[in-house]
Amino acid sequence: MCSREQLKIVKKKILEEVNASRDEAFHFTNEIKDMGGVRKADVADSASSAAELEFNALREKRADDRVEKLRVALYRIDRGWDGMCIYCGSDIPLKRLMVCPDTNLCTKCKGKMELFK
Numbered sequence: 001m002c003s004r005e006q007l008k009i010v011k012k013k014i015l016e017e018v019n020a021s022r023d024e025a026f027h028f029t030n031e032i033k034d035m036g037g038v039r040k041a042d043v044a045d046s047a048s049s050a051a052e053l054e055f056n057a058l059r060e061k062r063a064d065d066r067v068e069k070l071r072v073a074l075y076r077i078d079r080g081w082d083g084m085c086i087y088c089g090s091d092i093p094l095k096r097l098m099v100c101p102d103t104n105l106c107t108k109c110k111g112k113m114e115l116f117k
């Protein structure tokens with residue numbers, strides 16, 4: 001079980017990651033906007049631009065999804081989650097939460113989940 005103090009540290013980490021992911025999403029949104037202009041200007045290059053546009057859109061979506069997962073993690077902590085694995089109830093070490101602050105699974109259960117994907 002994580003102490004309130006430890007969870008405060010995890011929350012701080014989550015907020016940092018939310019800001020970083022938001023910045024990343026914003027960056028790709030701008031890239032996409034800029035590419036719209038380039039694509040119109042250079043028709044010969046449109047195939048590679050289209051691929052790049054799609055790639056940037058994927059990265060933008062991935063950053064947005066990350067923000068959403070982190071928000072869920074913040075909500076969970078604010079609602080009193082104590083840092084235990086929601087599947088088996090074992091402790092999730094602080095070290096793991098600092099690397100994956102949006103997780104609510106221990107490494108064993110996460111591994112099992114991966115097998116069923």
Ligand SMILES: [Zn+2]
Nearest residue numbers: 085088106109
């Ligand atoms: Zn578990």
